[in-house]
Amino acid sequence: MNKLTINQFRTAYPNDDACLDKIFQLRFNNLICPKCESDNKFKRVEGRRSYFCPNCAFQIYPTKDTIFEKSTTSLLDWFLIIYMQCTTRNGVSAKEIERTLNVCYKTALRMAHQIKILMADKRMPKLTGTVQIDESWFGMKLANKHAKERKEIYESGNTKFDNKVGVMGFINDKKQIKFEVMTDIKSYRERVKANVDANATIVTDSHAGYSGLNLHYIKHEVINHIENEYKRGEYTTNNIENAWSNLKRTIKGTHIHVSAKHLQKYVDEVAFRMMQREKQDEMFDIVLSHVV
Numbered sequence: 001m002n003k004l005t006i007n008q009f010r011t012a013y014p015n016d017d018a019c020l021d022k023i024f025q026l027r028f029n030n031l032i033c034p035k036c037e038s039d040n041k042f043k044r045v046e047g048r049r050s051y052f053c054p055n056c057a058f059q060i061y062p063t064k065d066t067i068f069e070k071s072t073t074s075l076l077d078w079f080l081i082i083y084m085q086c087t088t089r090n091g092v093s094a095k096e097i098e099r100t101l102n103v104c105y106k107t108a109l110r111m112a113h114q115i116k117i118l119m120a121d122k123r124m125p126k127l128t129g130t131v132q133i134d135e136s137w138f139g140m141k142l143a144n145k146h147a148k149e150r151k152e153i154y155e156s157g158n159t160k161f162d163n164k165v166g167v168m169g170f171i172n173d174k175k176q177i178k179f180e181v182m183t184d185i186k187s188y189r190e191r192v193k194a195n196v197d198a199n200a201t202i203v204t205d206s207h208a209g210y211s212g213l214n215l216h217y218i219k220h221e222v223i224n225h226i227e228n229e230y231k232r233g234e235y236t237t238n239n240i241e242n243a244w245s246n247l248k249r250t251i252k253g254t255h256i257h258v259s260a261k262h263l264q265k266y267v268d269e270v271a272f273r274m275m276q277r278e279k280q281d282e283m284f285d286i287v288l289s290h291v292v
Contacts (some may be wrong), residue, residue, distance in 0.1 A: 002281040009083050009284075019075035020049055024062040027292050033058055066291050067114040077101050078111065085115055086283035090250045091269060113265055118290045120268035121275075126197040129172040132240040133192060133204045135182070138251060138263065139164040165260040167247070167267055170195050171239045177274055179247070179267035183260055189213055203235045246270055 013019050024042075028051075032039055038055035045052055045059065052059045063069050068078060081101070084092045097108035166182035168191050178195050186194075188209030193216060196202060201219040204210040206226060214220035221235040230236060247270045251258055258266050276283045 004083070004087065004281045004284055006083075009080075013076060013079050016075045017044070019079050020044075020062060022079075022288065023066070023068070023075075023291065024051060024060075026288060027062055028060060031060070067118065068291075073101070073103065073107065073111065081111055082115055082118075082287050083284055085119070085269070086273075086287060087280065090246075091254045091266075091273075093254050093256075113262065115287070116265040116269045118287050119272040120265070121272060121290075124176065124178065126195060126200075127170055127172045127176055127178060128197045128200050129174060130201045130203065130235070131170055131172045131196050132237045133168070133170050133196070133202055133210070134237055134240040134244070135166055135168045135188070135207070136244045136247075137164040137166050138248075138258070139260075165263055167263070168192075168195075169240050169243055169247075171243055172200070175239075175275060177243060177271040179243075179264075179271050181260070181264045181267060183263075189216075203237055205237060243270075243274060246274055 013022070021044075028042070031042060033042075033053040033056060035058040036053065036056040038053055040054050042051040042060060043054055044050075049063050050059045050061045063071075063075075068075060071078070081092065081097055084097075084100070092112070094105060094109040094112045097103070097112055098105050101108065103111075168180045168182055168188070170178040170180075170192075180191055180195060182191070188207070189212060192202065192210070192213060196217070198216060199218060201221065202210075202213060202217050203221045203223065204213075206222050206224045210220075210222070221232060223229055223232060223235065223237050230238070247267060250270050251266060255266065273283075276286060279286075
Protein backbone atom coordinates (compact mmCIF):
# COMPACT_ATOMS: atom_id res chain seq x y z
CA MET A 1 0.00 0.00 0.00
CA ASN A 2 1.40 3.37 -1.03
CA LYS A 3 1.33 6.14 1.56
CA LEU A 4 1.24 9.92 1.40
CA THR A 5 4.01 11.00 3.77
CA ILE A 6 4.15 14.33 5.59
CA ASN A 7 7.21 15.33 3.51
CA GLN A 8 5.30 14.65 0.29
CA PHE A 9 2.37 16.68 1.63
CA ARG A 10 4.63 19.64 2.54
CA THR A 11 6.28 19.52 -0.90
CA ALA A 12 2.91 19.52 -2.69
CA TYR A 13 1.36 22.20 -0.45
CA PRO A 14 4.03 24.55 0.93
CA ASN A 15 1.68 27.55 1.31
CA ASP A 16 -1.84 28.90 0.87
CA ASP A 17 -1.25 29.70 -2.81
CA ALA A 18 -0.56 26.05 -3.62
CA CYS A 19 -3.74 25.03 -1.76
CA LEU A 20 -5.84 27.60 -3.64
CA ASP A 21 -4.40 26.41 -6.96
CA LYS A 22 -5.45 22.86 -6.10
CA ILE A 23 -9.03 23.93 -5.34
CA PHE A 24 -9.13 25.98 -8.55
CA GLN A 25 -7.93 22.98 -10.62
CA LEU A 26 -10.51 20.69 -9.03
CA ARG A 27 -13.42 23.05 -9.58
CA PHE A 28 -12.52 24.88 -12.80
CA ASN A 29 -10.28 22.63 -14.89
CA ASN A 30 -10.23 23.70 -18.59
CA LEU A 31 -12.38 26.71 -17.74
CA ILE A 32 -14.01 28.75 -20.50
CA CYS A 33 -14.73 32.29 -19.37
CA PRO A 34 -18.52 32.53 -18.80
CA LYS A 35 -18.48 36.22 -19.73
CA CYS A 36 -16.39 36.50 -22.91
CA GLU A 37 -16.04 32.76 -23.73
CA SER A 38 -12.28 33.07 -23.95
CA ASP A 39 -10.23 29.91 -23.36
CA ASN A 40 -7.20 31.88 -22.12
CA LYS A 41 -5.83 30.53 -18.84
CA PHE A 42 -7.15 32.41 -15.81
CA LYS A 43 -4.53 34.21 -13.71
CA ARG A 44 -4.27 34.69 -9.97
CA VAL A 45 -5.33 38.00 -8.40
CA GLU A 46 -2.50 39.04 -6.10
CA GLY A 47 -3.47 39.03 -2.43
CA ARG A 48 -6.98 37.65 -2.95
CA ARG A 49 -8.57 34.20 -3.20
CA SER A 50 -9.59 34.77 -6.80
CA TYR A 51 -8.55 34.32 -10.43
CA PHE A 52 -9.33 36.58 -13.37
CA CYS A 53 -9.78 36.20 -17.10
CA PRO A 54 -6.89 38.02 -18.87
CA ASN A 55 -9.25 38.88 -21.72
CA CYS A 56 -12.15 40.58 -19.88
CA ALA A 57 -11.06 40.60 -16.20
CA PHE A 58 -14.01 38.43 -15.10
CA GLN A 59 -13.20 36.96 -11.68
CA ILE A 60 -13.71 33.46 -10.23
CA TYR A 61 -13.54 32.64 -6.50
CA PRO A 62 -12.55 28.95 -6.05
CA THR A 63 -13.53 28.77 -2.37
CA LYS A 64 -17.04 30.16 -2.92
CA ASP A 65 -19.77 27.71 -1.81
CA THR A 66 -17.21 25.42 -0.16
CA ILE A 67 -16.27 24.74 3.47
CA PHE A 68 -13.39 27.20 2.99
CA GLU A 69 -15.58 30.20 2.11
CA LYS A 70 -15.31 33.08 4.60
CA SER A 71 -13.07 30.99 6.84
CA THR A 72 -10.33 33.01 8.52
CA THR A 73 -8.33 29.79 9.02
CA SER A 74 -5.62 29.47 6.38
CA LEU A 75 -6.11 26.99 3.55
CA LEU A 76 -2.84 25.33 4.50
CA ASP A 77 -4.22 24.62 7.98
CA TRP A 78 -7.40 23.17 6.45
CA PHE A 79 -5.33 20.94 4.15
CA LEU A 80 -3.13 19.81 7.05
CA ILE A 81 -6.14 18.66 9.10
CA ILE A 82 -7.59 16.85 6.06
CA TYR A 83 -4.20 15.13 5.68
CA MET A 84 -4.22 14.14 9.36
CA GLN A 85 -7.76 12.75 9.05
CA CYS A 86 -6.69 10.64 6.06
CA THR A 87 -3.50 9.23 7.56
CA THR A 88 -4.60 8.38 11.09
CA ARG A 89 -6.15 5.03 11.96
CA ASN A 90 -8.88 6.15 14.34
CA GLY A 91 -9.53 9.78 13.42
CA VAL A 92 -8.47 13.11 14.89
CA SER A 93 -10.28 14.70 17.83
CA ALA A 94 -11.26 18.37 17.93
CA LYS A 95 -8.96 18.82 20.95
CA GLU A 96 -6.01 17.58 18.88
CA ILE A 97 -6.89 20.04 16.11
CA GLU A 98 -7.12 22.79 18.74
CA ARG A 99 -3.62 21.96 19.99
CA THR A 100 -2.10 21.49 16.52
CA LEU A 101 -3.35 24.77 15.05
CA ASN A 102 -3.53 26.80 18.28
CA VAL A 103 -7.15 27.76 17.56
CA CYS A 104 -10.16 27.86 19.87
CA TYR A 105 -12.12 24.65 20.45
CA LYS A 106 -15.20 25.99 18.62
CA THR A 107 -13.12 26.54 15.46
CA ALA A 108 -11.47 23.13 15.78
CA LEU A 109 -14.82 21.36 16.19
CA ARG A 110 -16.32 23.16 13.20
CA MET A 111 -13.33 22.18 11.04
CA ALA A 112 -13.60 18.56 12.17
CA HIS A 113 -17.31 18.40 11.37
CA GLN A 114 -16.94 20.07 7.97
CA ILE A 115 -14.21 17.61 6.95
CA LYS A 116 -16.36 14.69 8.09
CA ILE A 117 -19.14 15.97 5.83
CA LEU A 118 -16.68 15.90 2.92
CA MET A 119 -15.70 12.32 3.77
CA ALA A 120 -19.30 11.09 3.64
CA ASP A 121 -20.22 9.51 0.30
CA LYS A 122 -23.86 10.51 -0.07
CA ARG A 123 -23.87 9.46 -3.72
CA MET A 124 -23.33 5.76 -2.98
CA PRO A 125 -26.23 3.72 -4.43
CA LYS A 126 -28.00 0.90 -2.63
CA LEU A 127 -25.67 -1.99 -1.84
CA THR A 128 -25.75 -5.10 -4.03
CA GLY A 129 -24.26 -8.60 -3.86
CA THR A 130 -24.14 -10.34 -0.48
CA VAL A 131 -24.80 -7.77 2.24
CA GLN A 132 -24.14 -8.33 5.94
CA ILE A 133 -26.44 -6.32 8.22
CA ASP A 134 -26.30 -5.69 11.95
CA GLU A 135 -27.02 -3.04 14.55
CA SER A 136 -25.10 -1.68 17.53
CA TRP A 137 -25.71 0.86 20.30
CA PHE A 138 -23.62 3.82 21.39
CA GLY A 139 -23.78 6.06 24.45
CA MET A 140 -22.88 6.38 28.11
CA LYS A 141 -23.45 3.40 30.38
CA LEU A 142 -26.30 3.81 32.82
CA ALA A 143 -23.95 3.16 35.76
CA ASN A 144 -21.80 6.14 34.75
CA LYS A 145 -24.64 8.65 34.74
CA HIS A 146 -25.42 11.07 37.57
CA ALA A 147 -27.56 9.60 40.36
CA LYS A 148 -30.46 11.94 39.57
CA GLU A 149 -30.47 10.91 35.91
CA ARG A 150 -30.23 7.22 36.84
CA LYS A 151 -33.25 7.60 39.13
CA GLU A 152 -35.31 9.20 36.34
CA ILE A 153 -34.40 6.41 33.94
CA TYR A 154 -35.20 3.66 36.46
CA GLU A 155 -38.55 5.29 37.21
CA SER A 156 -39.35 5.36 33.48
CA GLY A 157 -38.91 1.57 33.40
CA ASN A 158 -36.81 1.63 30.22
CA THR A 159 -33.24 0.86 31.26
CA LYS A 160 -31.97 -1.39 28.48
CA PHE A 161 -31.11 1.16 25.79
CA ASP A 162 -31.92 4.45 27.53
CA ASN A 163 -29.39 7.13 26.59
CA LYS A 164 -28.10 4.83 23.86
CA VAL A 165 -28.28 5.63 20.14
CA GLY A 166 -28.66 2.79 17.66
CA VAL A 167 -26.64 2.49 14.45
CA MET A 168 -27.45 0.04 11.68
CA GLY A 169 -24.54 -1.14 9.55
CA PHE A 170 -24.35 -2.63 6.07
CA ILE A 171 -21.30 -4.13 4.30
CA ASN A 172 -21.23 -6.12 1.06
CA ASP A 173 -18.72 -8.49 -0.51
CA LYS A 174 -17.09 -5.55 -2.34
CA LYS A 175 -16.35 -3.99 1.09
CA GLN A 176 -18.73 -1.09 0.45
CA ILE A 177 -19.99 0.15 3.82
CA LYS A 178 -22.96 2.18 5.00
CA PHE A 179 -23.98 3.22 8.50
CA GLU A 180 -27.35 4.73 9.42
CA VAL A 181 -27.95 6.34 12.81
CA MET A 182 -31.36 5.31 14.13
CA THR A 183 -32.73 8.53 15.62
CA ASP A 184 -36.19 8.25 14.05
CA ILE A 185 -38.96 5.67 14.36
CA LYS A 186 -38.41 3.80 11.09
CA SER A 187 -38.50 -0.01 11.40
CA TYR A 188 -35.48 -2.24 10.78
CA ARG A 189 -37.09 -3.51 7.58
CA GLU A 190 -37.57 0.04 6.25
CA ARG A 191 -33.90 0.86 6.92
CA VAL A 192 -32.71 -2.27 5.14
CA LYS A 193 -34.89 -1.56 2.10
CA ALA A 194 -33.60 2.03 1.94
CA ASN A 195 -29.94 0.93 1.88
CA VAL A 196 -29.87 -2.47 0.13
CA ASP A 197 -30.94 -3.32 -3.42
CA ALA A 198 -33.79 -5.83 -3.77
CA ASN A 199 -31.56 -8.12 -5.87
CA ALA A 200 -29.09 -8.58 -3.02
CA THR A 201 -28.64 -11.54 -0.69
CA ILE A 202 -28.84 -10.32 2.90
CA VAL A 203 -27.25 -11.90 5.99
CA THR A 204 -28.47 -10.90 9.46
CA ASP A 205 -28.69 -12.26 12.99
CA SER A 206 -31.96 -13.57 14.38
CA HIS A 207 -33.30 -10.20 15.62
CA ALA A 208 -37.09 -10.10 15.15
CA GLY A 209 -36.82 -6.73 13.40
CA TYR A 210 -35.38 -8.45 10.31
CA SER A 211 -38.22 -10.97 9.98
CA GLY A 212 -40.17 -10.83 6.73
CA LEU A 213 -37.27 -9.52 4.61
CA ASN A 214 -37.15 -12.85 2.76
CA LEU A 215 -40.27 -11.65 0.91
CA HIS A 216 -38.41 -8.61 -0.46
CA TYR A 217 -34.94 -10.03 -1.17
CA ILE A 218 -33.67 -12.89 -3.30
CA LYS A 219 -32.28 -14.63 -0.23
CA HIS A 220 -32.21 -13.93 3.51
CA GLU A 221 -29.72 -15.94 5.56
CA VAL A 222 -30.16 -15.79 9.35
CA ILE A 223 -27.15 -16.51 11.59
CA ASN A 224 -28.40 -17.56 15.02
CA HIS A 225 -25.95 -16.04 17.50
CA ILE A 226 -28.11 -17.14 20.44
CA GLU A 227 -27.16 -20.74 19.66
CA ASN A 228 -23.49 -19.78 19.17
CA GLU A 229 -23.76 -19.96 15.39
CA TYR A 230 -21.39 -17.52 13.66
CA LYS A 231 -21.06 -19.00 10.19
CA ARG A 232 -23.31 -21.02 7.92
CA GLY A 233 -21.49 -22.21 4.82
CA GLU A 234 -20.24 -19.09 3.04
CA TYR A 235 -22.50 -16.78 5.03
CA THR A 236 -21.35 -14.88 8.12
CA THR A 237 -21.68 -11.51 9.83
CA ASN A 238 -17.97 -11.31 10.74
CA ASN A 239 -17.25 -8.36 8.43
CA ILE A 240 -19.91 -6.11 9.93
CA GLU A 241 -18.81 -7.17 13.43
CA ASN A 242 -15.28 -6.05 12.48
CA ALA A 243 -16.72 -2.72 11.31
CA TRP A 244 -18.26 -2.22 14.78
CA SER A 245 -14.81 -2.78 16.33
CA ASN A 246 -13.34 -0.03 14.13
CA LEU A 247 -16.22 2.33 14.85
CA LYS A 248 -16.08 1.81 18.61
CA ARG A 249 -12.31 2.34 18.69
CA THR A 250 -12.82 5.67 16.96
CA ILE A 251 -15.75 6.82 19.11
CA LYS A 252 -14.48 5.63 22.48
CA GLY A 253 -10.74 5.90 21.91
CA THR A 254 -10.45 9.18 20.00
CA HIS A 255 -13.60 11.17 20.71
CA ILE A 256 -14.67 9.65 24.08
CA HIS A 257 -18.30 10.71 23.55
CA VAL A 258 -20.36 11.79 20.54
CA SER A 259 -23.87 13.23 20.75
CA ALA A 260 -26.73 11.72 18.77
CA LYS A 261 -27.03 15.00 16.84
CA HIS A 262 -23.59 14.61 15.25
CA LEU A 263 -23.13 10.82 15.34
CA GLN A 264 -23.94 10.36 11.62
CA LYS A 265 -20.92 12.48 10.66
CA TYR A 266 -18.62 10.29 12.75
CA VAL A 267 -19.92 6.97 11.44
CA ASP A 268 -19.67 8.27 7.85
CA GLU A 269 -16.03 9.17 8.52
CA VAL A 270 -15.29 5.63 9.74
CA ALA A 271 -17.07 4.11 6.73
CA PHE A 272 -14.99 6.27 4.38
CA ARG A 273 -11.72 5.37 6.07
CA MET A 274 -12.52 1.65 6.02
CA MET A 275 -13.47 1.67 2.33
CA GLN A 276 -10.33 3.60 1.34
CA ARG A 277 -7.84 1.89 3.68
CA GLU A 278 -5.99 0.21 0.78
CA LYS A 279 -5.68 3.57 -1.01
CA GLN A 280 -4.19 5.75 1.71
CA ASP A 281 -2.16 7.74 -0.82
CA GLU A 282 -5.40 8.64 -2.67
CA MET A 283 -7.62 9.45 0.32
CA PHE A 284 -6.53 13.08 0.54
CA ASP A 285 -7.40 13.76 -3.12
CA ILE A 286 -10.69 11.88 -2.77
CA VAL A 287 -11.75 14.10 0.14
CA LEU A 288 -10.76 17.25 -1.77
CA SER A 289 -12.69 16.06 -4.82
CA HIS A 290 -15.87 16.14 -2.71
CA VAL A 291 -15.42 19.93 -2.42
CA VAL A 292 -16.57 20.22 -6.02
